[in-house]
Structures are given as C-alpha cells and as structure tokens.
Amino acid sequence: MYHRDLLPNGLPVVCETIPYVRSVSIGFWVACGSRNESPCEEGISHLIEHMVFKGTKNRTTRQIAEAIDSVGGHLNAFTTKEYTCYYIKILDRHFRLGLELLADLVTNPLFTVEDLEKEKNVVLEEIKSYGDSPDELVFDLFTQTILDGHPLGHSILGTPETIDGIKQDTLISFKERFYTPGNSCLAVAGNIELPELLEAAESFWGLFSGVTQDVEDELPVKRGRTSFKRKDTEQVHLCLGVPGFHRRHQERYVLMVLDSILGGSTSSRLFQELREERGMVYTTGSQYSSFKDTGLFSIYAGTSPKHFPDVVTVIRQELKVLKEEPISAEEIRRAKEQIKGTLWLSLENTTNRMSRLAKSELFYQEMITPEEVIRRIDQVTAEDICRVANMLFQEDLLSLTAVGPFPQNYRLKGWN
Numbered sequence: 001m002y003h004r005d006l007l008p009n010g011l012p013v014v015c016e017t018i019p020y021v022r023s024v025s026i027g028f029w030v031a032c033g034s035r036n037e038s039p040c041e042e043g044i045s046h047l048i049e050h051m052v053f054k055g056t057k058n059r060t061t062r063q064i065a066e067a068i069d070s071v072g073g074h075l076n077a078f079t080t081k082e083y084t085c086y087y088i089k090i091l092d093r094h095f096r097l098g099l100e101l102l103a104d105l106v107t108n109p110l111f112t113v114e115d116l117e118k119e120k121n122v123v124l125e126e127i128k129s130y131g132d133s134p135d136e137l138v139f140d141l142f143t144q145t146i147l148d149g150h151p152l153g154h155s156i157l158g159t160p161e162t163i164d165g166i167k168q169d170t171l172i173s174f175k176e177r178f179y180t181p182g183n184s185c186l187a188v189a190g191n192i193e194l195p196e197l198l199e200a201a202e203s204f205w206g207l208f209s210g211v212t213q214d215v216e217d218e219l220p221v222k223r224g225r226t227s228f229k230r231k232d233t234e235q236v237h238l239c240l241g242v243p244g245f246h247r248r249h250q251e252r253y254v255l256m257v258l259d260s261i262l263g264g265s266t267s268s269r270l271f272q273e274l275r276e277e278r279g280m281v282y283t284t285g286s287q288y289s290s291f292k293d294t295g296l297f298s299i300y301a302g303t304s305p306k307h308f309p310d311v312v313t314v315i316r317q318e319l320k321v322l323k324e325e326p327i328s329a330e331e332i333r334r335a336k337e338q339i340k341g342t343l344w345l346s347l348e349n350t351t352n353r354m355s356r357l358a359k360s361e362l363f364y365q366e367m368i369t370p371e372e373v374i375r376r377i378d379q380v381t382a383e384d385i386c387r388v389a390n391m392l393f394q395e396d397l398l399s400l401t402a403v404g405p406f407p408q409n410y411r412l413k414g415w416n
Contacts, residue, residue, distance in 0.1 A: 003017070009207075012361050014358065014360070023089055023091060025351040026088045028085070029359075029362055030183060035082055035154075042158040044162075045079050045156070049077045050123060051171065058104050064105070073098060089351055092192060116166075137403050138401055144227075145227040152291060177212065180212045183212035222397055233405060237402065241299055247364075257335050258322070258388055259288045260335035261331060273318065274311060274314055280304075281303045284299070312400065
C-alpha cells in the first residue's frame with residue numbers, strides 16, 4: 001500500500017508498507033546532481049556525497065560505520081546527473097536508528113577543511129580509475145558530445161582542476177542552496193506503518209529547512225557529432241546514438257520496447273548479429289537514459305580496431321531495418337515479457353521499491369505503479385515502434401564517439 005504525506009517543514013514523505021518482509025529501506029533523495037553545477041563547480045554534488053560520511057556533529061566517521069554495522073544494516077549513497085541519494089537498508093526493529101542516522105548524515109555534516117582536502121584526493125583517484133576504464137569513459141564522451149556545452153554533458157566526478165578548486169565555503173553554500181525540503185523527499189519501503197514513520201520523520205527531520213530556486217538551462221541544438229579519443233587499448237569502445245525522449249514523454253514506453261528489441265538482452269538484434277552471427281564483439285547493447293527535459297539513446301560495442309568500421313556499419317543497418325521493416329508479433333511479445341519480468345523481479349528488493357517511490361515523487365508528482373507501467377507496455381504495437389524509430393534515428397542526428405588506439409586526426413569514412 002502506498003502513502004504520501006508532507007512534514008510541517010514541507011518535506012515529502014512517501015511510503016510503501018510491505019508487512020511480509022523483515023527489512024526497511026530508507027532513502028533521502030535530493031534533486032541535485034551534476035546538471036546543477038556551474039563550470040567551476042563541476043563534481044561538487046558528488047564531492048558532497050562523499051563528505052557527509054566524514055563525520056557529523058554527533059558522530060565520527062568510525063562511529064557512523066559502527067552504528068550501521070552493529071545492527072547488520074547497509075548504508076550507501078550515489079550521485080547522478082539530476083539527483084543524489086543517501087540510503088539505508090536495515091531490519092524493521094532498527095528502523096528509528098536508520099532514520100536518525102540518515103538525518104544526522106544529511107543535516108549535520110561537519111565539512112572540515114582537513115577532511116575536504118583528504119576527500120578531494122580520494123575523488124581524484126576515482127577520476128583516474130575511471131580514466132582507466134574505456135568502456136565507461138566512452139559513455140561520458142558520448143554524453144559530452146551530444147550535450148555539448150550543457151551541464152548535463154559534464155562528468156559527474158568533475159575534473160582534477162575543478163575538484164582542486166572547491167573550497168569549504170563553496171561546498172557549504174552549494175549544499176544549502178539545493179538540500180531543502182521542497183527539492184527533496186524521504187522514501188521508505190518495508191515493514192513499517194505510516195503513523196510510526198511520520199512521527200519518527202518529524203522528530204529527526206523537523207528542523208530541515210531552506211528554499212531552492214529553479215534555474216532553467218537551454219539545451220544545445222540537436223545535430224549529429226563525432227568524437228574520437230586516442231587511448232592505448234586493445235579494443236575500440238564505441239557509442240553510437242541520438243538525443244532521446246525526456247522522462248515524461250508520452251512515447252517513452254514505446255522506446256523501452258524498442259530498446260529491448262534492439263539491444264536489451266542476449267536475444268536482441270544487436271547481440272545476435274554482432275556477436276553470435278559475425279563474432280565481431282564480446283559485449284554490445286543499447287541504453288535509454290531520460291532526464292527532465294531531454295534524453296539519450298545510445299548503443300555500445302567493444303571491438304578490435306580492424307572491425308570498428310564494420311561494427312558501425314552493422315549498427316546503422318540495424319537502425320535502418322527498425323525504421324523500414326515490420327517487427328513480428330513474436331519478437332514484440334518476447335521484448336514485452338523481458339521488460340515485465342525484469343520489473344517484477346526488481347520489486348522483490350525493498351531498496352528498488354524505495355527507489356521507485358522516490359523517483360515518482362521527485363519527477364512525476366504521482367505514484368506510477370508497476371501495473372500502470374505494464375499496462376502501457378502492453379499497448380505498444382509494431383507500428384508504434386516503427387514510428388518512434390523514424391522519429392529518433394535520423395541520419396543527421398546520429399552521433400558517434402569512440403575510445404581506442406586511433407592514429408592522429410583519425411576520421412571514419414561516412415562521418416563528418
């Protein structure tokens with residue numbers, strides 16, 4: 001059963017009571033990520049996520065770890081382009097401890113100068129580690145290429161230069177600007193009743209305050225671009241794709257089915273053609289990412305340099321086929337069943353259920369139930385998929401990025 005309420009300070013509280021489990025997942029979600037950062041602040045959202053674990057007014061770093069470990073719970077956080085999440089999964093009988101610990105981390109961090117300098121070094125090592133992973137680096141390159149100049153195109157981790165330049169007062173000011181009741185929510189899923197949750201939430205989060213001012217940023221003009229990054233690797237890692245739909249777009253469910261057919265599984269067209277039939281890749285697949293006002297649809301493949309041009313040609317051919325040839329009823333049925341199976345299996349985890357609650361609250365202002373998602377998926381037709389493929393996969397909108405052992409000034413025939 002779903003519940004929603006507001007604390008007196010305006011903080012939304014969303015809850016799903018699941019009486020047959022013994023766990024409770026608690027998440028504090030704030031609509032603040034790398035898209036909210038100015039050029040000189042790149043990486044600050046992610047750095048704040050790190051810093052809240054460095055000690056609060058009530059607990060040292062060690063005491064934070066001991067508090068959660070002593071009850072067998074799990075505490076973590078992550079930062080994305082549009083939101084940051086801090087979450088705890090804990091036994092139901094320790095619910096109040098989990099909620100209080102989360103509130104302490106988010107509302108009472110110390111942010112000392114000494115800890116800041118240490119954590120900057122940790123993030124700098126994370127950036128270096130990321131640079132050693134070309135299969136991840138190419139996605140950042142793809143995003144930067146399509147969203148050229150827009151904050152969404154920036155790396156979530158920031159750059160060594162911007163991280164080095166972040167000072168204590170900048171960190172505190174940024175957090176105060178975005179970590180406010182109206183720009184965040186508290187989401188809980190598990191064996192907990194709403195009255196108990198609201199009483200505890202007001203007790204621990206009642207002093208949380210502030211107001212966030214919305215700032216609109218203009219998206220870049222849609223056009224195809226290419227970018228090749230030279231790196232001494234054994235494979236070429238490539239992303240080919242287009243701008244996609246924003247998260248509330250009416251065609252997003254069609255795109256989910258299209259994504260599944262094209263590259264969402266080992267039975268997908270790309271996997272079968274590139275790996276099973278031609279033996280040119282080990283890994284390939286497609287991905288749909290949506291944001292407030294835009295989206296990205298990308299296709300990834302890792303291949304040897306000699307196969308790189310042919311892999312790109314095959315991918316473009318598969319996109320052409322999607323636009324021009326009808327899809328069989330059986331292929332659509334399999335894609336829909338894969339989406340539905342993945343959705344239902346994910347809901348056996350209370351943390352995933354908590355995440356669905358938070359995203360519905362932050363981004364849709366309504367609870368989109370699994371049943372509603374499945375209803376919309378079942379409505380998708382072959383004609384819908386063909387129409388959306390023609391909307392998205394226009395030749396002048398295709399962008400290609402790749403990381404690999406390219407010669408200087410490399411150009412791929414057929415691309416600008």
